[in-house]
Amino acid sequence: MKELSLNILDITENSVKAGATLTEINITETDDDLVLTITDNGCGMTPEILETVTNPFTTTRTTRKVGMGIPLLKMAAELTGGEVVIASKHIGEFPNEHGTVVKATFSKKHIDFTPLGDVVSTITTLIQGHPETDFLYIHRINNDEIVFDTREIKETLEGVPINTYEVIKWIEEYLREQYLQIFS
Numbered sequence: 001m002k003e004l005s006l007n008i009l010d011i012t013e014n015s016v017k018a019g020a021t022l023t024e025i026n027i028t029e030t031d032d033d034l035v036l037t038i039t040d041n042g043c044g045m046t047p048e049i050l051e052t053v054t055n056p057f058t059t060t061r062t063t064r065k066v067g068m069g070i071p072l073l074k075m076a077a078e079l080t081g082g083e084v085v086i087a088s089k090h091i092g093e094f095p096n097e098h099g100t101v102v103k104a105t106f107s108k109k110h111i112d113f114t115p116l117g118d119v120v121s122t123i124t125t126l127i128q129g130h131p132e133t134d135f136l137y138i139h140r141i142n143n144d145e146i147v148f149d150t151r152e153i154k155e156t157l158e159g160v161p162i163n164t165y166e167v168i169k170w171i172e173e174y175l176r177e178q179y180l181q182i183f184s
Contacts (some may be wrong), residue, residue: 003117004036004106007076009125010069011038011102016130018042020099024136025123027116031142033082034106034116044098045088053086073104080110120175123148124168131163146178 008025015023020042028035045053054074074084082105091098106113123137127150134154139146153171154162161167 003115004034004076005117005119005122007069007073007104008036008038008119009122011073012040012122012126012135014069015040015042015100016126016133018044018100020133022134022136023126025138027119027139029108029139029141032107032109034108034113035103036106037101037103039099039101041099044090044094044100046090046092050086050088054084070102073102076112076114077104077106079112080107082106120172120179123175124172127171128163128168131161141182144182146175146182148175148178 012023012025015038018040020040022041024037024039026035026037026039028037053070055071070084070086077084084102084104086100086102088100089098119139123135126133126135134150135148136150137146137148148171150162153167157167
């Protein structure tokens with residue numbers, strides 16, 4: 001993938017398909033490194049699936065026989081000297097404490113580092129497409145932090161759907177303003 005925001009979209013879509021009601025997207029950046037952690041409370045993976053999830057020919061989809069999201073993220077991280085670590089607890093074994101954590105570490109100074117890309121569009125696309133799911137987005141850049149939690153927004157909206165056009169546009173503008181404050 002040409003930018004990490006597309007990896008975020010793909011992995012978070014998997015979280016939603018796994019029944020997650022809350023998905024946390026955490027990005028921590030320093031001048032040297034970027035750490036991306038996606039945590040969900042979905043059904044989790046069995047140990048057998050977890051063992052083979054980085055293989056592109058492992059997928060739970062019935063529409064095609066390949067799943068490239070995690071293998072591409074792993075390749076992108078490893079090309080920079082980083083890594084991907086995945087932990088998961090399946091609902092069958094952990095009925096009260098299930099879900100998945102995908103953590104990818106990248107060296108930003110490596111020539112093969114994939115840029116983050118348009119993460120604002122990724123977050124707004126996720127919210128618009130999955131209004132029933134909650135998303136917590138945290139992006140730490142050195143000493144600055146952007147935090148966006150759909151649970152807080154939904155409380156404020158008092159019954160107005162979070163995926164209405166006006167609300168999505170407000171979310172997009174709010175996030176873009178936060179990034180402008182950091183980078184100006």
